[in-house]
Amino acid sequence: xxxxxxxxxxxxxxxxxxxxxxxxxxxxxxxxxxxxxxxxxxxxxxxxxxxxxxxxxxxxxxxxxxxxxxxxxxxxxxxxxxxxxxxxxxxxxxxxxxxxxxxxxxxxxxxxxxxxxxxxxxxxxxxxxxxxxxxxxxxxxxxxxxxxxxxxxxxxxxxxxxxxxxxxxxxxxxxxxxxxxxxxxxxxxxxxxxxxxxxxxxxxxxxxxxxxxxxxxxxxxxxxxxxxxxxxxxxxxxxxxxxxxxxxxxxxxxxxxxxxxxxxxxxxxxxxxxxxxxxxxxxxxxxxxxxxxxxxxxxxxxxxxxxxxxxxxxxxxxxxxxxxxxxxxx
Numbered sequence: 001x002x003x004x005x006x007x008x009x010x011x012x013x014x015x016x017x018x019x020x021x022x023x024x025x026x027x028x029x030x031x032x033x034x035x036x037x038x039x040x041x042x043x044x045x046x047x048x049x050x051x052x053x054x055x056x057x058x059x060x061x062x063x064x065x066x067x068x069x070x071x072x073x074x075x076x077x078x079x080x081x082x083x084x085x086x087x088x089x090x091x092x093x094x095x096x097x098x099x100x101x102x103x104x105x106x107x108x109x110x111x112x113x114x115x116x117x118x119x120x121x122x123x124x125x126x127x128x129x130x131x132x133x134x135x136x137x138x139x140x141x142x143x144x145x146x147x148x149x150x151x152x153x154x155x156x157x158x159x160x161x162x163x164x165x166x167x168x169x170x171x172x173x174x175x176x177x178x179x180x181x182x183x184x185x186x187x188x189x190x191x192x193x194x195x196x197x198x199x200x201x202x203x204x205x206x207x208x209x210x211x212x213x214x215x216x217x218x219x220x221x222x223x224x225x226x227x228x229x230x231x232x233x234x235x236x237x238x239x240x241x242x243x244x245x246x247x248x249x250x251x252x253x254x255x256x257x258x259x260x261x262x263x264x265x266x267x268x269x270x271x272x273x274x275x276x277x278x279x280x281x282x283x284x285x286x287x288x289x290x291x292x293x294x295x296x297x298x299x300x301x302x303x304x305x306x307x308x309x310x311x312x313x314x315x316x317x318x319x320x321x322x323x324x325x326x327x328x329x330x
Contacts, residue, residue, distance in 0.1 A: 003274045004150065004161045004179060009186035010196045011041070011167040014216040017245060018186050019164040020047035024256050025267035026160050027119035032101050034111070036163040037125040038146045038176075044164045045123060048114050049253060060127020061110045061149075062142035071105050072096050072152045078313045085313075086302045087144030088175060088294035090287070091152045092315025098152050100159035106149065117256035143176065150179040151290055154322060160274075175293030177203070178286075181277045182210045184270060187231070189215060189223035194230040201234070207289060210277050212236040214270070236273055239266050283321040290320070 007019035016039065023035045037044035045055035061068065069082040069089075076094035079085055091097060098106060111122040126142040143166065155161055163180070177183070177200075185200055187193045197213055204211055215227045215238035227235050244259045259267075291314050298310035 003159075003181045003278065004153070004155060004163070005274050006163050006165050006177070006180040006183040007186060008165045008183055008196070008200065009167065009216075010188075010192065013167075013186045013188055013193060013196075015039075015167065015186040016043045016047050016164050017249075018184070018214060018216065018239070019162055020044060021245070021259070021263070022184075022267055022270055023048060023121055023162050024116050025264075025271065026162070027116045027121050028256055029271075030119060032159045033119075033121040034100055034159075034161045035114075035121050035123045036146055036161065037123070038143050038163050039126075039166045040142075041167070042125055042127070045114075045125065047248070048116065048121070048123065049248075050114065058112055058123065058125045059110050060142070061124055061145035062127040064109050065145045065148075067109050068106055068145055068148060072098075072148065076315075078315055080308070084306050084308050084310070085148075086294075086297060086306065086310065087147045088151065088290070088297045088302075089148065089310070089313055090290045090294050090315070090318075091320060092313070092318045095152060097154050097320075098149060100153075100155050100161065110145075143174070147174055147176045147179070150176065151320075154320065175289065175296075178207045178209060178289045178293070180209070181281065182212065182274050184212055184214050184236075186214050186216050187227065188217050189219075189226045194227070197231055197234070208282075208285065210280070212273055214239065214266075217241075237266050237269050239263060281322075283319055287319045 007015050009015035023033055026033045035044060035048070042055065045058055046052060066082060069085045072091070072095060073079050073082055073085060074094050074096035076092050078092050079089065098104065107122060111124045113120050114123045126146055146163065153161065185197050187197050200211060211234060213227065213231045213235045215224065215235060218224060218238040218240045224238055227238065242260055242263055244254060244263070247253055294314065295311055302310045
């Protein structure tokens with residue numbers, strides 16, 4: 001199946017750890033994977049085994065936004081220049097689209113291969129929020145590059161895009177939370193742990209977002225009962241302590257095949273839950289939501305910032321779909 005999957009949760013919930021384990025699991029099955037670190041704290045690279053120095057050298061998508069815009073714009077006549085593109089600009093006739101299994105200038109500039117047990121994945125990162133950004137920009141200027149890429153992404157069969165989202169409910173500052181086939185919310189069995197769930201559930205209710213809760217750091221039946229009482233049927237599974245994860249966090253991960261059987265079954269359950277949403281894909285709704293958030297952004301700040309009517313960028317005849325034409329490479 002082909003899936004776009006988000007991992008969300010409050011800071012410290014184990015969101016990045018679980019997303020990295022899921023990426024490793026998918027790679028071990030031989031599936032093509034693009035992993036994206038869209039968190040303000042850039043930890044996915046180290047969680048996938050990169051040394052801190054290697055992770056710091058990863059190219060930041062936020063620093064290459066002009067290149068991304070220039071490539072995705074293609075020959076779309078509704079977009080007069082890259083300066084008129086914003087993070088929600090939707091594709092239309094003539095736009096270049098991204099596919100998981102291809103080489104293109106965006107991947108060349110922003111993605112790096114990470115070797116894992118049993119396979120390799122492409123890793124992309126938004127880039128950290130630096131001191132130079134303080135007082136002059138917000139982190140959404142970084143994640144805008146991810147949103148723009150997701151808006152132009154057509155993922156094919158048996159391909160996965162896994163995004164480690166920014167912590168908390170900050171993802172709702174844009175429409176990016178609607179870009180996924182399924183969202184896994186990692187929650188600890190505490191009141192604070194489930195508070196992000198309540199926010200996500202409320203915001204996502206009107207947009208058909210498929211949301212499943214993964215209980216983390218669970219120590220017994222009382223923790224399971226607490227989570228079940230708080231999130232009901234949205235609780236997909238729970239995980240507890242892992243010696244494998246502890247070794248990974250020390251920088252000495254064993255072979256992935258040595259991950260505990262219970263945790264391997266949990267990762268397979270995550271994949272099964274993601275795959276089960278494939279038949280529910282609605283490309284018309286997906287495109288309609290994309291346009292909805294673009295028009296909201298255009299009216300609230302985009303038109304003023306660019307000096308253009310960004311509503312004119314919407315191609316009313318275009319629907320992003322799995323059988324969309326291949327992008328035309330320059």
